[in-house]
Amino acid sequence: MPESIPTPFILIDAEVVRRNVARLADYARSHRLGLRPHTKTHKSKMLARMQLDAGAAGLTVAKPGEASVMAEVCDDLLMAYPAVDPVQCKELAKLARNNTVRVGVDSEFAVDALADAARSMGSTIGILVDVDAGNHRTGVQNSAEALSLARHIAKQKGVRLDGLMFFPGHLSAAKPDAQNAELLRIDEMLRKVIELWRHDGLEAKIVSGGSTPTATQSHRIAVMTEVRPGTYVFNDMNCVHGCCATLDDCAARIVTTVVSTAVPGQVVLDAGSKTLTSDRCGPAPDSGHGFIVEYPQAKVTKLSEEHAQVDVTACDPGPKVGDRVTVVPNHICPCINLQDQVWWQEPGESPRPIPVDARGRVY
């Protein structure tokens, strides 16, 4: 471990990243699915390039600010998030002059805002109608609403109806039977929308879906044309407890130092909520704030901004003050978002910093 880099910092295992990237690219290729990785996880142009080199057809972003950064490495971008703010719509419309830009939306308001911006900018923005596949976050609620919104898009200048988008965030690989039944239900639901559109002369050229937990089950939704996982590039404890990755697949670790052992049965690490975030582990909410690789019996019980309190009563012995330990976080995406740079570890080399290019792009 590189002792010269002060803690806390994020260390990325290059070989594990390459394996994760290749594995999903192979899956997508073998099922003739487009792969459009969500760059919110790494916010890095270097990693986006790696994903594109491995065969990704385009990139997914969450914000116009991320789109602007990723447009430097890719000319085919999907913002899988409804844009309604006029400044955001204008930025997307500007990008759409020289790039393929698509946005997933679920309201006429968003369509009109994007169409207005695109017309004033002399560009065209592709629209995917966001359909609620059961996650109940965003998305039109049924095929009638999907048709109504598609018709609204089709008659507007500045926007182009390109297809459908969904996010199956309610599914877990930990429950494969329930997951598979639900994937079939989603396929049927999407099929119904597509048929309704076709009857109306409207085409869903793109059907974009997926998340990391469901990524390798995407072929079960036969109508899908592309998948947009994000976390798979690094993986995290959400993936491990969610049964879609092993600990060996976790490429990113927080390197921390034990700063106190004063309270009996406890050690304190210099990685609090400003490093690990307070995100709980979705599939295992009582598992603590991340997994300490060197002390699997330890439990990160409590975070404050700069302290992680770790119960080490089950460790014999626990770490000492000054020791370094590495933590696989519950949710890697917001952890990366807290860093200006992360450290890239090639085998046999010293880690080198790589920038988190799209960090701070808050809109």
Place this chain on the structure above:
Amino acid sequence: MPESIPTPFILIDAEVVRRNVARLADYARSHRLGLRPHTKTHKSKMLARMQLDAGAAGLTVAKPGEASVMAEVCDDLLMAYPAVDPVQCKELAKLARNNTVRVGVDSEFAVDALADAARSMGSTIGILVDVDAGNHRTGVQNSAEALSLARHIAKQKGVRLDGLMFFPGHLSAAKPDAQNAELLRIDEMLRKVIELWRHDGLEAKIVSGGSTPTATQSHRIAVMTEVRPGTYVFNDMNCVHGCCATLDDCAARIVTTVVSTAVPGQVVLDAGSKTLTSDRCGPAPDSGHGFIVEYPQAKVTKLSEEHAQVDVTACDPGPKVGDRVTVVPNHICPCINLQDQVWWQEPGESPRPIPVDARGRVY
């Protein structure tokens, strides 16, 4: 509300900040307590200056990186956090050449690391012995340990024994009777340590304690010489539910836009965990992820990275897509830490951006 600034962003009410800063400065002055605001909350040189102008005797920081930034506006700094990493110790030792630098520690390891760094840098670092006052995060456990560590400090070159530090993070203003009894217990415990030191020829010139919830009760710990609250400059829902501030005292709000109303009974705001953080409200963990000022009946039930799902079934009517609403977050400190700049609103003027100077100083 300034429509030209894209959401999400943090808007700071300048008048409320000035009132918060003045109020605590008045309290400290009237009780002859030193005030050493914790700058982890705002990470802003401009706000640190305002606190110093109002009478603060020095500043508190959590990291050497924050200390370096705050040294630009103040030459008297306390790092209320144990430094053990060699790079961190070296940075503090360097700062100690031209500034009064103190560090709160609870181990001989940390004392030795700081002393080594200070000797090699030709400086002296003041040490406060961190005593666990009942919060059980860091701090020596009893007066015997406090004496042992003080003796260790006193015989080392490069460090100077300056006193005691504690953090009463376990106390809540919502339970005043229990709080007052505990404050008396802490006073007695500290008094015992001070007497033991005095008997040994050692002096506790500084006794530093306090947090925002207990700040205005600090006079109940008669041996205290200074108080170091952080959150009071802005306040947040932790303060409101913890009964140490009112909603009118909350100076910082997240301005957000409704981006989806597709799911019945719900609206989605463009402020997820990458804006509001996943920090729960300590005193009211089931109150949701912040308070929507314009819709007090609404509840922010769930966050993903860029989405806040809000239950609006109790609102009649709820907000529409494109509407802006403002959220008082549960915990303002990590929210500020996610922004490169926040927006400062003077009455009758357009908001102007002020930098979060020490953001990104991860060590």
